[in-house]
Amino acid sequence: MTTPATIGIDLGGTNVKTALIDANGSPLSRRVSQYDPAIGPDATVELIAAAVDEMRSERGDSVHLVGAGIGCPGPMDRAAGRVINAANLPGWHDVPIRDLLSRRLELPVAFDNDGNAAAFGEYWAGAGRGVQDVVMLTLGTGVGAGVILAGQLLHGHFDNAAELGHTIVVADGLACGCGQKGCLEQYSSASGVARRVASAIRSGSASTLAHLVERADANDAAAGVDATTVADGLAAAAIVDAAAVAEAVRAGDELCMRIWDEACMYLAIACVNIQHTLNPARVILGGGMAQSGALLLDPVRAHLAKQTWKLHNDQPEIVLAELGYDAGMIGAAGLAWRARGAAGG
Amino acid sequence: MTTPATIGIDLGGTNVKTALIDANGSPLSRRVSQYDPAIGPDATVELIAAAVDEMRSERGDSVHLVGAGIGCPGPMDRAAGRVINAANLPGWHDVPIRDLLSRRLELPVAFDNDGNAAAFGEYWAGAGRGVQDVVMLTLGTGVGAGVILAGQLLHGHFDNAAELGHTIVVADGLACGCGQKGCLEQYSSASGVARRVASAIRSGSASTLAHLVERADANDAAAGVDATTVADGLAAAAIVDAAAVAEAVRAGDELCMRIWDEACMYLAIACVNIQHTLNPARVILGGGMAQSGALLLDPVRAHLAKQTWKLHNDQPEIVLAELGYDAGMIGAAGLAWRARGAAGG
Numbered sequence: 180m181t182t183p184a185t186i187g188i189d190l191g192g193t194n195v196k197t198a199l200i201d202a203n204g205s206p207l208s209r210r211v212s213q214y215d216p217a218i219g220p221d222a223t224v225e226l227i228a229a230a231v232d233e234m235r236s237e238r239g240d241s242v243h244l245v246g247a248g249i250g251c252p253g254p255m256d257r258a259a260g261r262v263i264n265a266a267n268l269p270g271w272h273d274v275p276i277r278d279l280l281s282r283r284l285e286l287p288v289a290f291d292n293d294g295n296a297a298a299f300g301e302y303w304a305g306a307g308r309g310v311q312d313v314v315m316l317t318l319g320t321g322v323g324a325g326v327i328l329a330g331q332l333l334h335g336h337f338d339n340a341a342e343l344g345h346t347i348v349v350a351d352g353l354a355c356g357c358g359q360k361g362c363l364e365q366y367s368s369a370s371g372v373a374r375r376v377a378s379a380i381r382s383g384s385a386s387t388l389a390h391l392v393e394r395a396d397a398n399d400a401a402a403g404v405d406a407t408t409v410a411d412g413l414a415a416a417a418i419v420d421a422a423a424v425a426e427a428v429r430a431g432d433e434l435c436m437r438i439w440d441e442a443c444m445y446l447a448i449a450c451v452n453i454q455h456t457l458n459p460a461r462v463i464l465g466g467g468m469a470q471s472g473a474l475l476l477d478p479v480r481a482h483l484a485k486q487t488w489k490l491h492n493d494q495p496e497i498v499l500a501e502l503g504y505d506a507g508m509i510g511a512a513g514l515a516w517r518a519r520g521a522a523g524g
Numbered sequence: 525m526t527t528p529a530t531i532g533i534d535l536g537g538t539n540v541k542t543a544l545i546d547a548n549g550s551p552l553s554r555r556v557s558q559y560d561p562a563i564g565p566d567a568t569v570e571l572i573a574a575a576v577d578e579m580r581s582e583r584g585d586s587v588h589l590v591g592a593g594i595g596c597p598g599p600m601d602r603a604a605g606r607v608i609n610a611a612n613l614p615g616w617h618d619v620p621i622r623d624l625l626s627r628r629l630e631l632p633v634a635f636d637n638d639g640n641a642a643a644f645g646e647y648w649a650g651a652g653r654g655v656q657d658v659v660m661l662t663l664g665t666g667v668g669a670g671v672i673l674a675g676q677l678l679h680g681h682f683d684n685a686a687e688l689g690h691t692i693v694v695a696d697g698l699a700c701g702c703g704q705k706g707c708l709e710q711y712s713s714a715s716g717v718a719r720r721v722a723s724a725i726r727s728g729s730a731s732t733l734a735h736l737v738e739r740a741d742a743n744d745a746a747a748g749v750d751a752t753t754v755a756d757g758l759a760a761a762a763i764v765d766a767a768a769v770a771e772a773v774r775a776g777d778e779l780c781m782r783i784w785d786e787a788c789m790y791l792a793i794a795c796v797n798i799q800h801t802l803n804p805a806r807v808i809l810g811g812g813m814a815q816s817g818a819l820l821l822d823p824v825r826a827h828l829a830k831q832t833w834k835l836h837n838d839q840p841e842i843v844l845a846e847l848g849y850d851a852g853m854i855g856a857a858g859l860a861w862r863a864r865g866a867a868g869g
Contacts, residue, residue: 254836312681326801328680333673335803336657337838342800345833347793348695358832359796448692451704455687456671456801458680487703488690491599493682 181240182207185519186231186247186284187512189293190276192216192267195223196505197230199242200512202521204304206505207242208234216268220276224283231284246519248289248511249280250296257338260290289514293507294341295332298325300510301463303522305501310460314453315500316343316446318421318468318475322364326457333457344368346452348445366445369421369467375438377419386434388427391419425471440478442468447482454488454495465500472499526585527552530864531576531592531629532857534638535621537561537612540568541850542575544587545857547866549649551850552587553579561613569624576629591864593634593856595641596621602683605635634859638852639686640677643670645855646808648867650846655805659798660845661688661791663766663813663820667709671802678802689713691797693790711790714766714812720783721772722764731779732772736764770816785823787813792827799833799840810845817844 184207189196198209210230214223235242252265260277262268277290291299298307298315307313311330317323322344326333333340344364345357352361353375365371380392395418427435450462468475480497488494502509516522529552534541543554555575559568580587597610605622607613622635636644643652643660652658656675662668667689671678678685689709690702697706698720710716725737740763772780795807813820825842833839847854861867 310681328673328678333802335673335838336655336805336840337803337836339836339838340801340803342803342835345800345835346797347693347831350693350789350793358834360831444695448695452691452797453801455690456685456798457678458682458685458687460681486692486705489703490687490690491682491684493680493684495681 181243183245184242185245185512185515186286187508187510187515188227188247188249188280189296189507189511190223190249190251190268191293192252195227195230196508197227197234198505198508198512199231199234199238199244200509200516202516204300204509204513204522206509208237209508210234217270220271220274220279224276224279227280228283244284244286246289246515247280247284247286248291248296248513248515248518249276250291250293250507250511251276253292253294254339255290255292257290257292257334260288287515287518289511289518291332291511291514294323295325295334296508296510296514297323297465297502297506298327298341298463298510299332299513299517300502300506300508301465301500302327302330302510303513303516304509305506306463306498307461312457312459313461313463314341314343314457314459314495315463315465315506316449317466317500317506318368318446318464319466320368320370322368323466326459328457328459343449343453346449348448363445363449367442367449367468372421372424372438372442372468373419375441376424376435379434379438384434386427387430387432388419388423388435391423395419421467422470425474428474439474443475443478444482446475446479447486450479450483450495450497451486451488454493458493459495461496461498463498463500465503465506469499475499526588528590529587530590530857530860531631532853532855532860533572533592533594533625534641534852534856535568535594535596535613536638537597540572540575541853542572542579543850543853543857544576544579544583544589545854545861547861549645549854549858549867551854553582554850554853555579562615565616565619565621565624569621569628572625573628589629589631591634591860592625592629592631593636593641593858593860593863594621594625595636595638595852595856598637598639599684600635600637602635602637602679605633632860632863634856634863636677636856636859639668640670640679641853641855641859642668642810642847642851643672643686643808643855644677644858644862645847645851645853646810646845647672647675647855648858648861649854650851651808651843652806657802657804658806658808659686659688659802659804659840660808660810660851661794662811662845662851663713663791663809664811665713665715667713668811671804673802673804688794688798691794693793708790708794712787712794712813717766717769717783717787717813718764720786721769721780724779724783729779732775732777733764733768733780736768740764766812767815770819773819784819788820788823789827791824792831795824795828795840795842796831796833799838803838804840806841806843808843808845810848810851814844820844
């Protein structure tokens with residue numbers, strides 16, 4: 180007897196995750212391939228096909244592949260299955276990745292953006308199980324997001340719904356790389372928190388992380404980048420990350436405690452705005468910030484409790500993601516199952 | 525030959541609007557009945573039935589009624605067709621208005637909240653014609669709202685989606701009657717703008733409207749209410765309304781210009797947040813503030829243009845409502861048509 184499975188693919192900027200996923204959302208086999216997107220689409224498709232071949236032979240004849248799904252960085256033309264100038268895939272211009280992959284794998288391929296795929300993964304097989312209206316926020320380099328309403332991913336008229344990281348939480352606030360000011364991801368993403376701590380230290384605030392920022396800035400100076408701008412400061416972000424800030428918060432560093440708490444306060448505002456716009460049953464927090472568990476969840480819930488909305492008892496549950504970095508890969512496989520009429524539809 | 529029509533009913537706090545609406549959304553006949561909700565549900569149903577009888581006899585035998593729809597103030601139990609403790613309907617507790625009406629009119633009755641009904645009206649027969657993803661903001665006493673996605677009203681898990689007036693635009697901002705702080709409706713509703721102008725004048729800001737606030741406060745004092753609180757200050761709101769503020773803006777009153785511009789700036793932020801959450805084709809602005817036409821629309825669009833979102837060309841059109849105070853009544857009739865499989869589905 181063979182087990183039917185779909186291939187789930189999460190195409191990132193530094194690695195490709197591939198897995199064979201059964202009809203319940205469980206990975207039967209998996210591969211993480213480090214790669215440089217500059218190798219181009221054709222070589223990337225070969226990389227994926229090779230990973231699939233390895234996983235198949237690993238499972239012998241026990242798995243029967245029925246479809247594939249891929250989550251890609253946006254912007255994209257979803258209907259056409261094309262990636263368009265994704266910032267994380269340098270050199271990929273208007274690439275028909277869905278059809279390239281479908282031809283090579285000889286399978287139908289479901290296609291969506293990475294934020295939506297991750298949200299669908301949690302909805303189908305993670306922290307969103309059991310409800311039909313779910314919002315997921317992935318607090319990482321930016322704030323990725325996905326919205327499921329009545330069991331369906333929300334795409335919107337321009338196919339670009341659920342870019343919740345770019346909702347504005349501070350009028351005329353911090354400049355964002357997207358061109359706006361005051362975006363949620365400047366305050367509540369893992370990178371945003373690290374950047375705000377580094378910036379405050381450079382402005383003279385005392386912190387136990389000061390030596391890390393000095394080291395990062397020295398690295399940046401040696402590499403010739405301006406560490407104080409939004410687009411640059413990469414070394415600082417890599418050295419002073421959300422995990423370092425979380426550790427400093429636990430150790431009682433006052434600067435880090437203040438900025439961490441503000442991140443949680445703005446997340447609570449985002450949750451209130453999600454409540455009054457989409458009215459989901461559950462909001463799921465994932466990504467780097469969510470690795471801190473209760474250190475994130477408790478203050479977000481506490482700030483939310485202060486917004487005592489008296490008109491209706493409709494506050495969503497706020498929970499941590501369950502699938503970690505596998506959410507996108509599992510969700511992409513789930514979209515392939517959904518295309519066959521399965522996956523919690 | 526008879527024309528088929530549905531009855532559209534907009535149940536407000538001071539009047540009930542009733543109309544016979546044809547399959548294209550045009551009113552064939554209409555009534556506005558002033559009333560006091562304290563007369564209770566049964567007498568209100570009789571009032572509506574009497575208006576319907578008048579309109580029928582006015583049209584002779586030319587109209588054939590096929591259904592009815594009613595938009596009511598929330599909160600409500602939509603599935604059960606019940607109004608639950610609506611603030612605008614004092615004394616109405618858990619009233620099965622849908623079924624009361626259906627029995628009296630001997631017709632099926634569609635039921636939704638007033639904000640959703642107004643949004644559906646504009647979508648079907650007003651400024652939302654031609655697109656399937658529309659958000660409506662009604663800038664009046666508060667900010668009412670409705671969301672249509674893929675031609676369907678969004679209700680959410682708790683049936684309370686699209687309460688956009690209570691999305692937060694200022695962290696720790698002005699107190700709102702809902703229990704939160706910094707809600708959009710404190711800054712961008714007709715009442716909110718009037719209240720902010722009155723409050724600034726009381727704090728000593730110069731304005732050509734100062735004499736109106738003094739008069740209003742004297743009235744309030746005579747009536748024994750505290751004009752400076754959110755819940756009270758009713759006389760001030762009635763005398764210093766959005767129309768008076770708009771007139772002062774046109775005449776160059778600096779205080780009014782500043783507060784009006786901030787109202788438009790926060791509306792632009794709300795539009796950005798709608799763009800990145802729901803990604804509609806169009807956002808429609810209605811209600812008292814929208815009576816000012818270009819005085820509202822131009823600065824909202826200008827503030828929106830400053831938020832130069834570089835990642836995707838997906839900014840919704842921002843337009844003025846077309847149906848004015850008829851939107852709710854027409855939308856309620858549209859929901860009755862929709863229940864029969866018509867109305868732009």
